[in-house]
Amino acid sequence: MEIQSGVSTSNSNTRRGYDPQSQTYQAYDEKELATNGVSGAVYSNFGTPRNTLVTKMFSQSETEKRFVSFYSNVAYTYNSKYTLNGSIRVDQSNLYGSDPSVQFKPIWSVGVAWNLKRESFMDQVDFLNRLDFRFSYGLGGNSPKPGKGGPYNLLNAKASTMFAGLGIGYDIMYPANDKIHWERTRTINGGIDVAIFNNRITASIDVYHKLTTELLATKPTDQTLGWESFYTNFGDMKNQGFEVSLRTKNIFTRNFSWSTVLTMTNNRNKVLKLNLDGAMTAGKKVYMDYIEGYAGNSLFAYRWAGLSEEGNPQVYNAEGEIISDYQDESLTEDTVKFMGVTQPKWYGALTNNFSYKGFDFSFMLVYNFGHKMRRDVNNFWYGRLARNVSKKFLDRWREPGDEKYTDVPKYVSKTVENKTKSRDITFYELADINVLDASYVKLRDITLSYSLPKSLCDKLFMDRITLRAQASNLFLIAANNDGIDPEYHHYRSGLRGTKYGPSWSFGLTINFK
Known part of the structure; x- marks a missing residue:
């Protein structure tokens, strides 16, 4: 049994x-600047002619x-061959809804293992050092976020000109939800552990199937209720795949050794049910990453039809007709094209270790394959130039005929001209031509170390002295040709993050006797 309570507070000025x-x-x-602000600012906030002070002076x-948990674990092994284990846990917490029907829901698991190598009929298999079979089935889950479940609305005090003469106003941060509960995952897992040739080759293989019900997420809702969205249980999803770990001792002599470790993971998932309000449209679907019937972390895009003679973006509808009006009724959800997923389908690492007398050398490659990302496109389309812009701005449409050579829409000077019935920049920014392969291989680190001979260490009254040099992120092989490092890229928005170059470190380790 465990009883736990934790409180964290923060203050800012x-x-x-x-x-x-x-x-x-x-x-x-501060009141004057927050209410009336200043006009004629060189750079306005929120695109308005008047700037106001929006930062809170003080926040807390x-x-x-709070948790009350009851749990138990049981394990039994018979004759060093057959193992049975089980666990169960029941929680009561202030993270769940207050309704009694969602409290005290147990999570549990059972597992069995068979050490086949210890069976008498395996005695003559000399090359086999280990062979274990494993199987488990269980129910786990994730708890809701703090403050998202309960019988009362959580309010946020708000000072605004909308409440002038009425005092302090309040908006609803999180609406009441007394039935919010665990996100529950049923997992079936089977595995094999094997070692052969005096443990020169060892491997583990795991295959799993996970069914998650009552997914926890922020769900858009009818805004006439008083809020745009709320945190709740609203969907089901399955995950399946396998994990492989392989270790080999390639060469093993008195003075030299070489070993390799390979890990590989494959995962595929699908959203089985999603309880969303309202009809699905092309404008919604292109921004969403979880849609019923598709994989989680899906990426959707408009089907690009090139620029118009006026330099504005165009897309195809489901019937193959060219559309430039974002309000066109033929832009249904079928207009949007499924491009893939932003989560790697295959990922893992390859590590090699070499040792020669006192020298040790190792390097590790990491890889991620099978996923997609949006390209970082020009995002300056209108208004006054007040910041740095992408070099792709130079490739924009400038005069009739340019649509034959470029896909970058034209620039307009006025804000009101940027989104009209004949111009919607998101058609270009979220088009299929701006979706790239995000696969890559990277040299994560490379290390060289040298340990001084023991005879020399003894003379210095030391047990061990080791010199070490390490370098990280030395090179990248990426599937895209845009110079994008996917590891520092926001796959969905197409924004590049801060990219860190190679790093070097040197160390000295001394162990005293």
């Missing part, structure tokens, strides 16, 4: 008006998690 050069402070009217938060 923001003050302005201090000049670090003169070390002086000048008072200012408190999160409390």
